[in-house]
Amino acid sequence: MSDERWMWGTGLATIRQDGTVLDTWFPELTAGRIPTGFDRAKPPAQLEQLAVEDPRREVAVEVVTVEVDLDAAPQSTSDAYLRLHALSLRLVRPNELNLDGVFAHLPNVAWTTAGPMHPDDLTRLRPFLQRDGIQVQGLDKFPRLLDYVTPAGVRIADASRVRLGAYLSPGTTVMHEGFVNFNAGTLGQSMVEGRISQGVVVGDGSDIGGGASIMGTLSGGGAHRVSIGARTLLGANAGVGISLGDDCVVEAGLYVTAGSKIVLADEAPTAQGDRPTVKGAELSGRDGILFRRNSLSGAIEAVRRAGVGVTLNEALHA
Numbered sequence: 001m002s003d004e005r006w007m008w009g010t011g012l013a014t015i016r017q018d019g020t021v022l023d024t025w026f027p028e029l030t031a032g033r034i035p036t037g038f039d040r041a042k043p044p045a046q047l048e049q050l051a052v053e054d055p056r057r058e059v060a061v062e063v064v065t066v067e068v069d070l071d072a073a074p075q076s077t078s079d080a081y082l083r084l085h086a087l088s089l090r091l092v093r094p095n096e097l098n099l100d101g102v103f104a105h106l107p108n109v110a111w112t113t114a115g116p117m118h119p120d121d122l123t124r125l126r127p128f129l130q131r132d133g134i135q136v137q138g139l140d141k142f143p144r145l146l147d148y149v150t151p152a153g154v155r156i157a158d159a160s161r162v163r164l165g166a167y168l169s170p171g172t173t174v175m176h177e178g179f180v181n182f183n184a185g186t187l188g189q190s191m192v193e194g195r196i197s198q199g200v201v202v203g204d205g206s207d208i209g210g211g212a213s214i215m216g217t218l219s220g221g222g223a224h225r226v227s228i229g230a231r232t233l234l235g236a237n238a239g240v241g242i243s244l245g246d247d248c249v250v251e252a253g254l255y256v257t258a259g260s261k262i263v264l265a266d267e268a269p270t271a272q273g274d275r276p277t278v279k280g281a282e283l284s285g286r287d288g289i290l291f292r293r294n295s296l297s298g299a300i301e302a303v304r305r306a307g308v309g310v311t312l313n314e315a316l317h318a
Helices: 077-088 119-131
Strands: 006-016 021-025 059-069 109-112 115-117 136-140 184-186 190-192 206-208 261-264 277-279 289-293 300-304
Touching: 006 077, 006 115, 021 059, 021 077, 021 115, 059 077, 059 115, 109 119, 115 119, 119 136
Parallel strands: 190 206, 261 300
Antiparallel strands: 006 021, 006 059, 109 115, 109 136, 261 277, 289 300
């Protein structure tokens, strides 16, 4: 098997007293297999000095070295964290690595301002945590991206709304109400004021408007991976369950799914005087379409549009 689809790294794992691995932080990753002669017993000095116990959270931090076959399913918590780091470090794009069964390897964690701890210990240790000014920021399987990776050239207004495993290209701005899940993100400069769900990628120059939602594959049983093309606008409070091509616009407040009945407003009327109607799935991924709702009939319409779609503010996304 080729080494091109392998990746490895040395990092710090937070471990509960019962041996449960809560997380693993990798300062950097390297493509390929662990080199022959690599001595796991001699970790980098900067990591070794951080490998200490924290009795406040009843955890210990240990140095670990992990190598991962990106085409195989995750095998452990540290393996899963390496994959999430690979995405957020932009070493691999969303949907280009195997994440099958990743949830089973990610324990639910109490994320505190001092680091992760096990939720079962939280009630008992809460008075001591509060005494030391340690606050709980959430209970979740996934941590915040910015607690592990600082992607260059990116603005994130609210750290709690971008998970580790998000892929954010330089020039991306995620505003306060924007959200980016793991294994999802932007492939160029983008404005994100809505929700980018797991598995979704957004093309260069596109704008996900405030309150907008892009359907992912974690709920609803859908298998189609939705993508948004370049220079496309998803209006405020709009949503899609189909892919959009380049230079498309979805009107504010309109939700288009694969089963939506859509009138082709540019087409000639049929013999009955009606314009042709298709399901949303038939328009999935097509370029240069305006999706709108007819204010008189309430029908969803698709209209061909020419030219370039949305243009982002260059100074804002520089």
